[in-house]
Amino acid sequence: MTDQLDEALSREYEAGFVSDVESRTFDPGIDESVIRRISAMKEEPEWMLDWRLKAFEMWKTMPEPDWAHIDYADIDFQAISYYSAPKSMDDRPKSLDEVDPELLRTYEKLGIPLVEQQQLAGIAVDVVFDSVSVVTTFREKLKEKGVIFCPISDAIKEYPELVQKYLGTVVSQKDNFFAALNCAVFTDGSFVYIPKGTRCPMELSTYFRINELNTGQFERTLIIADEGSYVSYLEGCTAPQRDENQLHAAVVELVCLDNAEIKYSTVQNWYPGDENGVGGIYNFVTKRGICHDNAKISWTQVETGSAVTWKYPSCVLKGDNSVGEFYSVALTRGAQQADTGTKMIHLGKNTKSTIISKGISAGKSNNSYRGLVHMGKGSSGARNFTQCDSLLIGDKCGAHTFPYVESRNPTAIVEHEATTSKVSDDQMFLCQQRGLDPEKAVSMIVNGFCKEVFKELPMEFAVEAGKLLEISLEGSVG
């Protein structure tokens, strides 16, 4: 059985190829001129440049956070290139037919067909390749409904009043070290605006891919759901297999106005590095949403990739009766390290939050849940339920839980529970006794372990997530 475990752990990263796309990449290093160049390249208005420079000033004074349960080599921020774009982007394609076929092939290899199948599935996709958004499908069709779905660099030019009003209101420039860096150098990302009372007619989705060597990806996503609207947004990501670590420091801001609902799902499959911890993506991500009255934000994440994950999708439940949800499956294997969780900040009356976190550690990996539930003074009648379960596969890995619970209001109710266990011999025995081989049995047990989270994912993603877990875990019987 150990053989099977080894086999499972040494399984190769399927999205690890490099695409031969000609690119224009900045020389490594960061200073004011780099930020000016990025801003000029994007033809940004003056206020945007000022905003970036202000963030850069703040970033320079901030210390890199060291509180997370992760251990990684120091990042040399001067060795990273802060901008890389496929060359053929200089005259941006108007339609899919004009997109560099090499790019299209890249996405086909990843199983993200941008053409027909996607239309059948009815999902609008924004594709971000290295630093720029390559193509956004269904833009026109969405526009008919008043939905804006475009690269954020376009939004800055086309809808400056919306961007200016909301950018940085949820994750400010000085929020944290990596967010500040992102504010200064972000290159692209998605922008979504759902008008009042509109139910977005299709799922919106973004795929991120890091291709160039020694580049960092800093994308920024801003989603605004106006009063009474609804949107479901999916995010996926991959990167080539390289020996160097690459930095990914994204920021996602969600603004959920009165009675609106945002459902944000992520399947994160950045290159995790090899089993000895060489290479892989450093994933330092800040994601946060703000809920106004009766609004609801639901984060669902399946984290299987990245050498280091540092990610805490959060909800600020500012409005009365607002709801925050967090469903997470984090799988680490090899030498991966994940420190992930959520923050639920209850400020309004009768706010509710649910946290379901499932951590699976295998190999020599470390998997931590870190969360905060804060019941503010005004959170009368608020309610939180948290459940964190960890599953250990093998005796070289670690599973950790660091939940912070703070209550300032007696009528608020907080419940937190956490368990740690392994795939039990009894479960294995039962499955095998019914004729399942050990491989299938583990896969089934793990799937069952994650079921509460998977059922929150949109169908296409649930299938992808299930497959991802299977690839990583097949046969890994402890």
Place this chain on the structure above:
Amino acid sequence: MSSWLAQAIDSAEKIEDWLSPKRAISLAKLKETPWPGRKTEAWKYTPINAIERAQLSEKTGTAAKASEIDNLNSIDLVFVDGLFSEEASTSELPEGLTISSLQHAQSWALESFNQTKPSKHFFGLVNDVLATQGCIIDVAANTTIEQPIRITNSFSEGAQAHTRAIVRIGESSKLTVIEQLEGDLASLNTFFAEYQISEKAHLEHYRLALQSGKALSVGGCHFNLNQASTLDSSLIGYGSQLSRVDMDVIHSAEHSNAKLNVIYLLDGKELFDLHSAIEHTKPNGVSEQNVRCIAADRANAIFNGRIHIHRDAQKILAQMNNRNLLMSPNAQINTKPELEIYADDVRCAHGATIAEIDEEAMFYLQSRGVSRSEAQIMLSFAFINELVDQMKNDAVAQWLRPMLRERFAQMEIR
């Protein structure tokens, strides 16, 4: 650096005794540790600037003795303002028990000093370098000491006291120790106790941290569990301006078993902070921790409980249960039950809840003619009574019950 700390370091440098080699290590460490503030993880919710502001002086032992516990029949070790009071203490000791002052050198005690208390505790380091008073307790092998040992600490206004207890329980022996801290006057004390529990030995431990009001109290108790040894510990805490207890339970051999029950009841502007760590370094250990807290008025209750299962410490059963009652809109509860696990074949769980007294239970009692205030006292008592019932020492439990009831009544009035 804080001026208080500068002064402490200054006086520590003058201390010269048999513990000096150990003190020097701690002093070096203390000098390079920054003064804990809001950004220091272990002091995130617990401000300590009151120490800075406190008017402290050397005291000669004028404080009133700590209160008696009826029917306890204990061996008393009385410390007043951090000074050992020989006349108030018990001098006759049963066979197999040796107690000596911290001023008398003992080689095993030197070895044992700081063996269980980790150097991460800031005020532990302060105690290391400043504690010249205290006791060394040694129980021979195969001895059951029927009489509990009671170490009492009381303080007068402005006193500053640093005391230390080093305890060793021999193989297959049994001992009960009650640590009692009392007083509500503005004073500062650090009291740290270290326990070596040998093979198959058993320790029944109570820490009655009953200081209140303006008292500044930072201390700890640290246990090292050897092969098949057991620990049964109960901590009762009232809050004060600053009350902090650091607790470490180290399972350093197999088949050890630890049970930790904690109750703290806070009122007024009181603060109580418990940081506990349970370290399972070897397989087949069991630990169970129950923490119950009630915070009323403007109190601040802090709990940071950690269970750490080391690599290859398989077959561990560890449970932590933390329940909190928040009684007032101005009180706060901050809790963080942590798990850090590096072995796969273990069963670990923790749970934490925060809520107010169940309104339905209140309604039920009131519908039976019980007044609202009496109902609240009853339900508060019910919340913690389970843990009082589990105390093995009847005298302590008997003594506590009316006191706790009175405390609940006070909480209710506001």
